[in-house]
Amino acid sequence: xxxxxxxxxxxxxxxxxxxxxxxxxxxxxxxxxxxxxxxxxxxxxxxxxxxxxxxxxxxxxxxxxxxxxxxxxxxxxxxxxxxxxxxxxxxxxxxxxxxxxxxxxxxxxxxxxxxxxxxxxxxxxxxxxxxxxxxxxxxxxxxxxxxxxxxxxxxxxxxxxxxxxxxxxxxxxxxxxxxx
Numbered sequence: 819x820x821x822x823x824x825x826x827x828x829x830x831x832x833x834x835x836x837x838x839x840x841x842x843x844x845x846x847x848x849x850x851x852x853x854x855x856x857x858x859x860x861x862x863x864x865x866x867x868x869x870x871x872x873x874x875x876x877x878x879x880x881x882x883x884x885x886x887x888x889x890x891x892x893x894x895x896x897x898x899x900x901x902x903x904x905x906x907x908x909x910x911x912x913x914x915x916x917x918x919x920x921x922x923x924x925x926x927x928x929x930x931x932x933x934x935x936x937x938x939x940x941x942x943x944x945x946x947x948x949x950x951x952x953x954x955x956x957x958x959x960x961x962x963x964x965x966x967x968x969x970x971x972x973x974x975x976x977x978x979x980x981x982x983x984x985x986x987x988x989x990x991x992x993x994x995x996x997x998x
Contacts, residue, residue: 821849821850822849822850823849823850823853824847824848824849824850824851824853824854825847825848825849826845826846826847827845827846827847827848828843828844828845829843829844829845829846830842830843830844831843831878831879831882835882835883837878837882840871840874840875840878841871841875842871842875842876842878842879842882843871845861899925899975901978902974902975902976902977902978902981903920903921903974904920905974905978905981905982906927906972906974906981906985907920907921907927909981909982909985910927910929910972910985913985913988913989913992914932914935914992915931915932915935915936915992916929916930916931916932916992917929917930917932918930918972921974925973925974925975926971926972926973926974927971927972927974928959928962928964928969928970928971929956929969929970929971929972930968930969931944931968931969931970932968933966933967933968936992936995936996936997937996937997937998938967938968938997939967939997940967940997941958941959941960941967941968941969941970942958942960942961942967943997944958944967944970944995944997945957945958945970947995948988948991951991952984952987952988952990952991953987954984954987954988956970956971956972956973957970957971958970958971959971
């Protein structure tokens with residue numbers, strides 16, 4: 819690190835500690851803070867007004883950072899998250915018209931849709947059609963600033979039996995799906 823430039827570091831609990839939805843995080847500023855005094859002042863104003871986590875969210879910080887780190891048991895072979903990732907990866911790639919790479923540090927897969935096979939032009943419409951037909955909720959790729967309507971995010975946190983049911987429904991849905 820150099821003292822010539824300001825360095826801003828962000829951290830959080832949502833992904834690293836499996837606390838999705840709590841949105842608890844922190845920021846650290848080091849280096850030459852004189853270059854960003856207006857920025858720091860704005861952060862302090864926001865922090866005083868609305869940038870703080872809610873009380874339940876704040877209460878989990880000590881447990882997450884200072885408590886038992888069970889993530890290690892989940893990500894090794896035979897661990898729950900490992901098995902769910904492996905299963906989801908296998909299932910996605912077995913459905914004609916879908917493909918993905920294996921997630922390396924997330925609880926979801928970014929699934930590619932074959933736009934020609936499904937005549938796909940609108941990923942939001944695909945997400946809606948899938949939800950209405952199967953009650954499976956995914957998020958369209960354009961919601962993550964992906965430039966083409968050919969991806970969706972699939973969370974693989976549900977247990978294996980629920981994932982199995984969801985993949986069966988998704989495969990049946992995709993057998994006949996085409997956008998007009």
